[in-house]
Amino acid sequence: MEVILKQDIKNLGDKDDVVTVKPGYGRNYLFPKGYAVLATESARKVLAENLKQAAFKQEKIRKDADAIAARLEGVTLTIGAKAGETGKIFGAINTIQVADALKKEGFDVDRRRITFDQDPKFVGDYTAIINLHKEVKVQVPFTVVAE
Incomplete structure (x- = not known):
């Protein structure tokens, strides 16, 4: 059957x-x-x-994900966080903060689609990976600065 x-x-x-x-x-x-x-x-x-x-x-x-990925290519984000004298952040930068920074730039991305190569726990440059589609992933650089 x-x-x-x-x-x-x-x-x-x-x-x-x-x-x-x-x-x-x-x-x-x-x-x-x-x-x-x-x-x-x-x-x-x-x-x-x-x-x-x-x-x-x-x-x-x-196709929609490809269009958003093309617009995200040149974007660089700056995220402020409280840090100590050695540059270590109190807490850590999370996906919510990256999603808020993207929203300020005009991109509405769900925070669950954002991952990191390495956890941002110090002041410096990092990369966020945004999964727009199972075949479309974009790397967005962001800088963590002390406030």
């Missing part, structure tokens, strides 16, 4: 895969739980259309 999976199932397949399973497994487990549908001709056509639309949406999201 061929079924179309509605979600990822360990050791069976990923979402939107067409897999062959034993009839009892499909009728007694996959169908009642809503994990799969029977792979009829109409269900295959619906699946093909959904995959086509999803690919179109992903391409649009990727």
Whole structure:
């Protein structure tokens, strides 16, 4: 029996895969739980259309991410923090502060998409990596200065 999976199932397949399973497994487990549908001709056509639309949406999201990445290329941020005489910051610079600095520059980036190469705990130059898309990552340099 061929079924179309509605979600990822360990050791069976990923979402939107067409897999062959034993009839009892499909009728007694996959169908009642809503994990799969029977792979009829109409269900295959619906699946093909959904995959086509999803690919179109992903391409649009990727193009938007490329456009934002191109605008972010020349941006350098300056972030102020309280520091001691040796240059060590009281606390650390986090992604929220970088996201706020980007917002002041006119870029609305979610803080959860920002990571660091190394944790900024001293005054100096660092790099933030912004994951705009799974294929588009931008490195934005920023400087930590003592206030």
